Amino acid sequence: MIQPALAEEYDQPDALLLEPRTMLPSTRRSGVVAVKAGMTQEWDAWGQRVPLTVLWIDECEVVQVKTPEREGYMALQLGCGAKRDKQVHRQLRGHFRAAGVPNKRRCREFKVTPDALLPVGTHLTAAHFAPGQYVDVQGTTIGKGFQGVMKRWGFAGQPASHGNSKAHRKPGATGACQDPGKVWKGKKMAGRMGGKQRTVQSAYVYKVDPVRNLLYVRGQVPGHKGNFVYVRDAVLVPFKRQPERPVPTYLGPLPDAPLVAPPSAVDPYAARE
Template sequence: MGIAKPGSEPRRRRSGAIAVKCGMTAEWNEHGVRVPLTVLWIDDCRVTQVKTQEKEGYTALQLGAGSKKAKRLNRSERGHFIAGDVPFSAELTEFRVSPDAILPVGTAIGASHFSAGQYVDIQGRTIGKGFQGPMKRWGFSGLPASHGTTKKHRAHGSIGNSQDPGRVWKGKKMAGRMGNRTRTVQSVFVYKVDADRNLLYVKGQVPGKAGRFLKITDALRKPPETPAYPGWGFGDFAKEAPGGVSVAKMDDPFVKQSE
């Protein structure tokens, strides 16, 4: 599960999951410290297609989550789900996996796919804020508030470089559309896993507004060192996945940790 070193075997990569952002809450851990949490709901997530090296040129799993009426899908989308004999999904996402992590079509993935205490990467679309000026969009300080400045207090100032080069550089920070971009938050701590209700409680905030779908994968920079249980994400893991609620143990911030 760890990152491969030069000259070693490739890193094993298992599938992630698709979740719905429900909102934020907070809990107090065993040390009496308030932990801000984002609640993620894995809603009917299952494998809808398997892509192999022989056919598609790479190994991946396509997952679907949520539900959608047939009349809300076009003909090609309906045919895709009918061919795989899986329910109609509201969201489709692809996960690159290693060959030993291929799961059969129709395999359900729940909250027990992750374990409390591990780190995950979460990808989503940020909240769109429309057309914004340079102060809100980029944090500019604006022009002086006095001494002759008129109707330009929130402007960005000069954007050119005189006659040479005589143009505005590409990528110049200016006013424009803000938000609604695909962003990934790395190494998010999984505080609690509710396997019975398919809920994940992760520490801190994640991209997007409540009700949006998010893509969750094992953290790239902090991968799980050991599997949570036999067959964790590899092979027939659904029968071995634990149930109930599990909470991660956190370090006591009031006690100095030994090196």
Template structure:
């Protein structure tokens, strides 16, 4: 059953600007209150009762060596926009479905510094007992998808911190990872772009064949890794330098220009670009903290400044 048939895409179309129902997740030793619009995060989060290190949910200064967490999004499909030069540009819409920090991983305990981010919603009957126990032990709602993002020590966030679309800035570049569309067993021409055999003379029923692969008597074998027919697609793929065109804080939607792997309804993972690094002075670090008096449903979409040179045509 595809993700679209489970109701992810209809939920995007039915997003309303009104408040949503508050859900209370309880455990044997603590209670936390969560909602789709606002999540109460403790100002001081103590990692361990025996450790003096305290994590605070507040903005700090980002350094060139700092590494922020990423986010999980649902690929909603493609649309098109017209820039101020009159060109039609294809755009992919991504939906950050209630991302929150679901677990901390520290050097003292796990040996790494990372944040586990959860996305979406799921019922307890659709999860295994270890998965339900994990969410209840952390005191967070049940999530459909989890992803771990390595971060630096200055980018650690308390459990329960929301990661909204304001985590990214219009105009920056991001890297998007996901599972590509599975195309089944394909031949060499479709899978690798081979030219095939002659289409007119000298080829009988072998027009799409890949040709010889054994190099005659020397060495007389097919080397490992030879490009041949086989299973195509369905693998992890990372598309680098995807440009963020617009974000909509009211609906947690993001418009990006560039290839996004996977089919409509699949989960993709977004993080800051490695090669085209964004300006650290413009990024909210370690993430965007909304003011208490801010109403996300009344915020207007933020569009990237196109400047004097068309960024959509600059790469061409």
């Protein structure tokens, strides 16, 4: 649903006005393109260890605004990182020059609602997210190469003795005989493992460092250190469970110190009946 105050901005996306808005349950904000910087750990107020993945938002800015009149849908194209001219294809280099933004290493599209539109050239920082909220992180898993069924699917393997000869790690039978006379599709067999796009849903944002543009997410996310990941608001967490988030993005002065999520009210070490 398009709010009346956004009618002019909706018709003229290149002349959008940046102003804070109230987030509604129907609001769909843009995500960001980040770099997986590695993992670390911290201890919360209860003294419990919290494993954290550090995500670096490197010069993430809006490259293109897509609208239903021109492209048939509403979305924002964001770019992250930097590249020299000779490292970028000439067609993509022309795309960046037409938008008036520097060359980017990676671009990604995020569908948004009209109240979350941003003009071209707007920078998104780590303050785009609020500590204590949940996000979905999408990335490419680490490739393992060609692996057997025990590593790839967790098979137990065959007996180590009692007549077993050189088949300890083999899968065994792959199907019946004459009926159906084939191996069913989807049968778990040896093959290439990893290197696929996966999404970690409802990851908890433990800390936000807007000064260094770092996002600390609890747990692990897919990919090697240095890989690109795509972060956006979680879709499975109810609106009431999420803290207040800036719409369309954070527009005020950046805080001088990192922002940490509020501590849990439940003691994790207390005895449970």
